[in-house]
Amino acid sequence: xxxxxxxxxxxxxxxxxxxxxxxxxxxxxSNIRHTFVSPPGEGFLPKDTASHHRSWVVTLVKQSLKESGxxxxxxxxxxxxxxxxxxxxxxxxxxxxxxxxxxxGKPLVGVNHCVGHIEMGREITGANNPVVLYVSGGNTQVxxxxxxxFNLLFIPAFSHNLTPELNHRYRIFGEALDIAxxxxxxxxxxxxNISNDPAPGYNIExxxxxxxxxxxxxxxxxxxxxxxxxxxxxxxxMAAQLLSGKPKPLLTPEGQPVTREDxxxxxxxxxxxxxxxxxxxxxxxxxxxxxxxxxxxxxxxRLQEMMGLMARDRGGNVYATDERFCIDNGIMIAHAGLLAxxxxxxxxxEESTCTQRFRTDEVLVKWRD
Amino acid sequence: MSSIEIDPQTPKLLIKQGAEALxxxxxxxxxxxxALLKHRPSKLYRHPTLDARLTxxxxxxxxxxxxxxxxxxxxxxxxxxxxxxxxxIFMEWISGSSVRExxxxxxxxxxxxxxxxxxxxxxxxxVGALHAADxxxxxxxxxxxxxxxxxxxELAGSGEREVVLIDFGLGAVxxxxxxxxxxxxxxxxxxxxxxxxxxxxxxxxxxxxxxxxKGAKAVLRRLQEVRTRGRKRSMIG
Numbered sequence: 001x002x003x004x005x006x007x008x009x010x011x012x013x014x015x016x017x018x019x020x021x022x023x024x025x026x027x028x029x030s031n032i033r034h035t036f037v038s039p040p041g042e043g044f045l046p047k048d049t050a051s052h053h054r055s056w057v058v059t060l061v062k063q064s065l066k067e068s069g070x071x072x073x074x075x076x077x078x079x080x081x082x083x084x085x086x087x088x089x090x091x092x093x094x095x096x097x098x099x100x101x102x103x104x105g106k107p108l109v110g111v112n113h114c115v116g117h118i119e120m121g122r123e124i125t126g127a128n129n130p131v132v133l134y135v136s137g138g139n140t141q142v143x144x145x146x147x148x149x150f151n152l153l154f155i156p157a158f159s160h161n162l163t164p165e166l167n168h169r170y171r172i173f174g175e176a177l178d179i180a181x182x183x184x185x186x187x188x189x190x191x192x193n194i195s196n197d198p199a200p201g202y203n204i205e206x207x208x209x210x211x212x213x214x215x216x217x218x219x220x221x222x223x224x225x226x227x228x229x230x231x232x233x234x235x236x237x238m239a240a241q242l243l244s245g246k247p248k249p250l251l252t253p254e255g256q257p258v259t260r261e262d263x264x265x266x267x268x269x270x271x272x273x274x275x276x277x278x279x280x281x282x283x284x285x286x287x288x289x290x291x292x293x294x295x296x297x298x299x300x301x302r303l304q305e306m307m308g309l310m311a312r313d314r315g316g317n318v319y320a321t322d323e324r325f326c327i328d329n330g331i332m333i334a335h336a337g338l339l340a341x342x343x344x345x346x347x348x349x350e351e352s353t354c355t356q357r358f359r360t361d362e363v364l365v366k367w368r369d
Numbered sequence: 370m371s372s373i374e375i376d377p378q379t380p381k382l383l384i385k386q387g388a389e390a391l392x393x394x395x396x397x398x399x400x401x402x403x404a405l406l407k408h409r410p411s412k413l414y415r416h417p418t419l420d421a422r423l424t425x426x427x428x429x430x431x432x433x434x435x436x437x438x439x440x441x442x443x444x445x446x447x448x449x450x451x452x453x454x455x456x457x458i459f460m461e462w463i464s465g466s467s468v469r470e471x472x473x474x475x476x477x478x479x480x481x482x483x484x485x486x487x488x489x490x491x492x493x494x495x496v497g498a499l500h501a502a503d504x505x506x507x508x509x510x511x512x513x514x515x516x517x518x519x520x521x522x523e524l525a526g527s528g529e530r531e532v533v534l535i536d537f538g539l540g541a542v543x544x545x546x547x548x549x550x551x552x553x554x555x556x557x558x559x560x561x562x563x564x565x566x567x568x569x570x571x572x573x574x575x576x577x578x579x580x581x582x583k584g585a586k587a588v589l590r591r592l593q594e595v596r597t598r599g600r601k602r603s604m605i606g
Binding site: 222223 | 386416418423
């Protein structure tokens with residue numbers, strides 16, 4: 001079976017074609033992406049992002065079909081991101097999905113963006129039943145699949161909505177209580193006027209490699225949840241002091257001048273330590289040794305390294321993917337959509353809405369046992 | 370406080386390995402004084418400066434909460450010795466079983482609820498006393514409430530045994546009803562997910578809590594709110 005996936009919940013427009021053959025790994029026929037890059041110091045606004053998606057989507061779908069050599073008649077279903085994400089970009093892509101569905105006479109499958117990330121990560125890395133850290137510009141969650149063998153009933157954090165379908169859902173163990181970790185990094189890149197090309201987080205990572213002084217930033221972990229807005233506020237103030245030299249130059253406790261690179265380094269070290277800590281707590285709760293990192297921030301090699309150190313300490317290991325699959329893409333939507341489609345799930349056209357709020361634990365994950 | 374060398378002969382037995390800390394049963398000063406050692410090992414993944422800062426902060430914060438609670442007569446383990454640079458707290462060994470263990474045993478029997486009635490009243494009063502002192506526990510589950518052994522007496526006497534709150538690793542000082550209500554909410558979830566019968570027992574806890582301090586009614590009103598939304602927000606983009 002072959003699925004076309006359309007993703008546009010944020011500033012990346014991704015188109016993917018995937019083939020599932022029983023008892024074989026999924027085959028990626030095409031995975032292309034076009035990113036809306038805003039000028040340094042600015043974020044991507046919904047209307048500009050939607051407009052970017054609208055102007056590129058036809059080209060990308062055509063290119064995807066062409067490079068894969070797949071005929072429209074071979075496509076079994078059309079999968080699109082139902083949410084969560086930014087409203088206007090989501091709507092633009094949903095309209096395209098509906099149009100293609102009616103034009104080609106193919107069923108539609110609405111996909112939860114987060115579940116797309118998780119399923120793609122599992123498929124690529126072969127991690128069987130990991131604790132998942134999903135970190136991106138819009139989301140920060142620690143997730144595990146609720147299987148019966150885990151005695152989840154005793155974990156009060158999420159036993160409040162026990163349902164008979166408990167065993168077929170991803171459960172959110174911990175999450176950011178305010179802004180996402182990627183949002184924190186992106187906004188700090190704006191403060192420092194760092195380029196958004198190819199991604200603000202990537203440029204922060206490169207600068208952080210040159211930093212060596214750790215400045216003290218707030219560290220906000222509450223159980224398995226965490227918060228990033230306070231960290232951002234403090235590091236923004238430090239950046240302002242660093243750039244203006246007022247009221248006095250920014251110095252380390254040892255009297256060394258603090259650089260922009262030091263701030264990037266300190267920010268990364270602090271927020272990643274928070275992420276690794278909440279992930280470790282979730283692993284201790286469910287008794288899992290595997291951890292999978294997905295989402296755009298998951299590309300960060302320092303985060304992968306820190307997670308690896310933690311996992312090895314617990315006798316386990318870390319699974320991560322590269323930018324093709326970590327960063328938003330169409331193939332993950334095609335993959336997760338096709339998994340659902342194979343269990344008989346379709347989204348009728350009249351229900352093919354999209355939504356900015358769509359929790360990972362709302363999805364019935366029928367394809368896993 | 371500078372580091373002191375603990376006698377290497379002191380036997381340490383690992384009894385629990387959490388995400389953050391290792392818990393040992395050991396002795397303090399004399400071989401016949403049993404003690405619990407909570408050790409926060411350094412984490413390789415963290416920057417050494419950050420690691421030292423967090424370990425020290427958490428050790429001191431936990432000890433302060435325990436001492437503050439104890440000085441107000443709230444039953445918590447006594448702190449014997451703190452070495453914050455090594456991330457170690459030695460505290461009183463509470464011999465007994467957790468409320469969860471007691472409930473598991475008692476509720477398996479017919480009519481077992483009656484036996485733990487008095488215990489529930491005590492739990493409510495102790496949590497109330499904690500909140501009256503503006504301390505929130507942060508992880509108030511039935512596993513973190515102990516019932517002290519009274520010279521080997523069995524379940525029948527569990528109503529007469531002292532209830533002790535343990536593990537203040539996620540605790541904080543807070544005057545906010547919200548934080549206190551979340552404590553109760555977490556405890557309620559722990560009760561209701563243990564056993565269907567335990568739900569009624571929790572009502573006894575709440576009744577006793579309500580009478581335990583002046584602000585209790587406001588916290589219980591807040592609990593209603595926390596219940597309807599859970600602890601989780603709806604997810605944005």
